[in-house]
Amino acid sequence: QLQLVESGGGLVQPGGSLRLSCAASGFTLDYYAIGWFRQAPGKEREGVSCISSGDGTTYYADSVKGRFTISRDKAKNTVYLQMNSLKPEDTAVYYCAAAPWLTYYGGNYLSRGEYDYWGQGTQVTVSS
Numbered sequence: 001q002l003q004l005v006e007s008g009g010g011l012v013q014p015g016g017s018l019r020l021s022c023a024a025s026g027f028t029l030d031y032y033a034i035g036w037f038r039q040a041p042g043k044e045r046e047g048v049s050c051i052s053s054g055d056g057t058t059y060y061a062d063s064v065k066g067r068f069t070i071s072r073d074k075a076k077n078t079v080y081l082q083m084n085s086l087k088p089e090d091t092a093v094y095y096c097a098a099a100p101w102l103t104y105y106g107g108n109y110l111s112r113g114e115y116d117y118w119g120q121g122t123q124v125t126v127s128s
Contacts, residue, residue: 001025001026002026004118004119005022005119005120006021006022006094006119006120007023007122008122009094010123010125011127012126013086013126014126014127014128016086017082018083019082019083020036020080020081020083020122020124021080022034022078022079022080022081022119024098028074028077029072031103032053032100032117033052033099033102033114034051034072034079034096034097035048035049035097035109035114036049036050036094036095036096037095037096037115039095040091046061047110047112048060048068048110049068051071052102052103052109053102056072059109067084068084081096083124086126089126090124091125091127092124093121094122095121096118096119097112097115097118098115099115099116100116
């Protein structure tokens with residue numbers, strides 16, 4: 001019943017922008033931090049950004065700070081990742097994930113081990 005569905009991926013040139021969406025169903029964002037992760041071929045899944053369930057505190061990996069922005073629309077139960085100034089190194093499958101009670105108990109907001117629920121992923125390719 002609890003589902004996360006990513007959308008918005010695609011092919012974009014370096015320097016371009018994309019906005020990813022993570023639509024949640026079966027739960028609200030009240031007690032779930034929502035994180036964005038990415039995985040390139042042959043590499044480990046890494047945390048990109050996270051927004052907490054309470055006051056909406058945001059977290060970013062150093063590699064995307066200043067370029068990516070995470071936000072949420074509670075009315076739509078959707079979290080977004082605005083990606084600007086995209087680089088070829090950003091090419092990966094992007095996943096959103098939900099972490100129950102992470103905000104309350106605390107932890108590493110960009111650690112995949114904190115997250116219990118995952119979407120199917122959306123491909124982002126940055127290439128000339």
